[in-house]
Amino acid sequence: MAGFELDMTFLRSRRHAKWTMFGAEAIPAWVAEMDFALALPIRRAIAELSDRMDFGYPLREGGVAENAVGTAFARRMKSRFGWEIDPQLVQPVAELVQGTFAPIMAFSDPGDGIVLHTPAYPPFYEAISTLGRTLVANRLRDGARRFEIDFDALEAAIGPRTRMILLCNPQNPTGRVFEPAELARIAAIALARDLVVVSDEIHSDLVFPGHRHIPFATLSPEIAARTVTISSATKSFNIPGLRCAVMHFGTQALRDRFHERIPRRLLGAPAIVGIDATIAAWDEGQPWLDEVMDHLAANRDHLVLRVARDLPGVSFHPPEATYMAWLDCSGLKLDRPAQRFFLEEAKVAMSAGETFDPAAPHFLRLNFATSRSILDEIIDRMAAAVRRRGRMGAAAS
Ligand SMILES: Cc1ncc(COP(=O)(O)O)c(C=O)c1O
Incomplete structure (x- = not known):
């Protein structure tokens, strides 16, 4: 055992x-939780906060604590995927579902179409319907070895009011890790049809040997400029109750566009327990x-x-x-x-x-x-x- x-x-x-x-x-x-004991560095980080009763307004690295999640995410992306990001383009939030709703609100209007590959994580449907957007569903094809994107159907489904692709990679629930050629085709469609891509990469740490995760925003600078990557340590380190996640904007211009509609203050910030646990997970877990x-x-x-x-x-x-x-x-x-x-x-x-x-x-x-x-x-x-x-x-x- x-x-x-x-x-x-x-x-x-x-x-x-x-x-x-x-x-x-x-x-x-x-539900996506593991029946496993937490990594020791996470337990230590939480115990230290509690032992020292260190629950005032938190500072880390000489600034507000949530910014330290951005720098930890940048370290993690570099070490895991060789992806260099500017921590200033990271917006910490409480959870990924919030990180799905907010870009839909920022980059589309009621009635606009949002592409979703189905089957899909249920809150994605909820985000699209609650916000009055139109679901542009593209069902993954059940192939001989794996589920696959039907690109012809995808192209046909996208209409003049489609604004966004909600990508989930690795994909929940099929467990697909999309390959470079598949990601390149999605990217080409996003560019040709002027779509923003929200890329949920929460499962990117849970890739089995023989497969490789490629952050969507790394495909090209043009793709980064239209990609919001959302992620967290909650699935891979088993801390969903701690409520800490990140949104990464590929450029400052994309982030500015986002904040025209969603004020930063409206997003709140994760609590210090989630922040310290997430940093411990990514740095030491x-x-x-x-x-x-x-x-x-x-x-x-x-x-x-x-x-x-x-x-x-x-x-x-x-x-x-x-x-x-x-x-x-x-x-x-x-x-x-x-x-x-x-x-x-x-x-x-x-x-x-x-x-x-x-x-x-x-x-x-x-x-x-x-x-x-x-x-x-x-x-x-x-x-x-x-x-x-x-x-x-x-x-x-
Ligand atoms: C694809 C995907 N996105 C988001 C989440 C949930 O994230 P959060 O609890 O941070 O909202 C899950 C949880 O299982 C998930 O599988």
């Missing part, structure tokens, strides 16, 4: 949504993350074997990044949405496919960032439910 794995009794004893929302009978494999990635890769491969062996009728493309598996349950021919079936019959709580794409109730998103024993119990429960149903079906016929 890896040192960071947590057992079920402890996981159930805490007050977060993942392990409480579906009751004590269910094993949760839904990599050894922990390396170990976690080995475990996640092994869990992913184990899931591939076990689904093939024990869950006939379920299939998926092994994700290239993220700790999510996008399971296609259409072969089971279920009488209800797959999420409901497995919650009711297996007591496993996964994310419902239809929340990522209304046409995908036969899909499930399974979070495999847990211990091997919990993952095995999840699969055992699912397999038992499928077998029971098979027997009942046989008895009825």
Whole structure:
């Protein structure tokens, strides 16, 4: 058992949504959180704040504390992706969903079209509809090996009022890491059709061997000038409750355009616990993350074997990044949405496919960032439910 794995009794004893929302009978494999202990540098940073009761208006590096998140993000982007950015172009915010809503408000008007590759993270739909924008959905094609962008459909879907592409790379829920050629085609379309790109790269630290994350804004200076990159340490370092994220504008002109509509003060700032934890994660957390990635890769491969062996009728493309598996349950021919079936019959709580794409109730998103024993119990429960149903079906016929 890896040192960071947590057992079920402890996981159930805490007050977060993942392990409480579906009751004590269910094993949760839904929201994007990991069942792992935090990296020590993060725990130390939080303990130090608490021990010293250091909760006044915070300063770091001789200025307001949130600016230190910008410099930490710049260090991180350089060390991870060789991407050199100006920390002045980083706007710290509380969360990425806020970082999605705000650029949509700044760079489009009600009625304007926003491109989204579907299936997609549910709050993206919420942002587009709440703000009265028009969804320009482009469904990813289920290919032989992976999900792929249908570029002809994308070109055809973009109309005169389309203003923005909401890109999610690595993609949630399919786990795709878009390749240079795919990103270049998106970039060419953004330039030709004069679109702003909001690139959600929150999962960029969770890329498996054999794949490489390329920040969209690095494609060219012209692309940077129309790209807002949003990211945080919350998924890869397991601290979503600490509410700290960043928006990076490719140029000062883009940032100025943004602030014409969204005053800086309206964005607030992350709290000091989130700031110090994020900086500790990015600067000192990599050894922990390396170990976690080995475990996640092994869990992913184990899931591939076990689904093939024990869950006939379920299939998926092994994700290239993220700790999510996008399971296609259409072969089971279920009488209800797959999420409901497995919650009711297996007591496993996964994310419902239809929340990522209304046409995908036969899909499930399974979070495999847990211990091997919990993952095995999840699969055992699912397999038992499928077998029971098979027997009942046989008895009825
Ligand atoms: C693609 C994507 N963006 C944003 C978020 C959420 O970020 P936040 O909690 O900072 O709003 C998630 C969480 O799972 C995500 O998968």
